[in-house]
Amino acid sequence: MMTVSENIFREMDFFAVSFVLGMILVLVYDCLRILRRLVRHGVIWISMEDLCYWIFTAFIIFAMLYQKNDGLIRGFSIGGIVLGMFLYNQYISRHTVRYIAYILKKVIWFVQKICGFVLKPFQKAAKKVANGSSILAGKGRKFKKSLNKRLKRAGKLIKIGIVKK
Incomplete structure (x- = not known):
């Protein structure tokens, strides 16, 4: 049989676990809020995220x-x-979301700049290939038009030859 102090200790432990769990749950939601600041979401997507969270x-x-x-x-x-x-949301959450989102945005910006610098030669090469293919495509169109004209002329000559006989 437990004594009164053991029961109270168990209840205090239960309350402390509940309190910490509440803080952890808001921390998990903060991760969603940080993600939403980094990547814009529509209303439906936010609703689905919230439903899954709850x-x-x-x-x-x-x-x-x-x-x-x-x-x-x-x-x-x-x-x-x-x-x-409530306490986590009032005193910690605001700052956590703001600063972590700010830091992650700066990191993403920096990575994008590095990737842009590294990929720039490939982008230039791709533009040259695209320009070359458009030149070829233009020549192909001209060839197609001239071929169509020749075929029409040949078709008309054949019709004329058949009709004259």
Whole structure:
């Protein structure tokens, strides 16, 4: 049989786990928000991401409740999750999303500049090939037109020859 202090310690542990879980869940959502700042999403795509996030969140909360409290939903555990989410969102999340998104944008910009510098000779070569093929295509069109004229003339001569006989 547990003593009162062991029960209280277990409940405090359960509350602390709930609190930390709330913070972790907002951290996961922050990853989605950072992704949204880096890559623009439409309304439907954002809705799908949010739906998947909340389904994931429900499973994680259920797993924690099942493991720590035999699946019983306790008001203070939900309160701990909400409090952890609220405090993390108020004091940490804003800065985390802003600065990490800023740093990642700068890294992406830098990588794009390096790739642009490295790929520039290939782009110039591709333009020359494209220009050459357009020149050939223009000559091909001229040849096709002249061939059509010759065939029409030959066809008319054949018709004239058949009609005269």
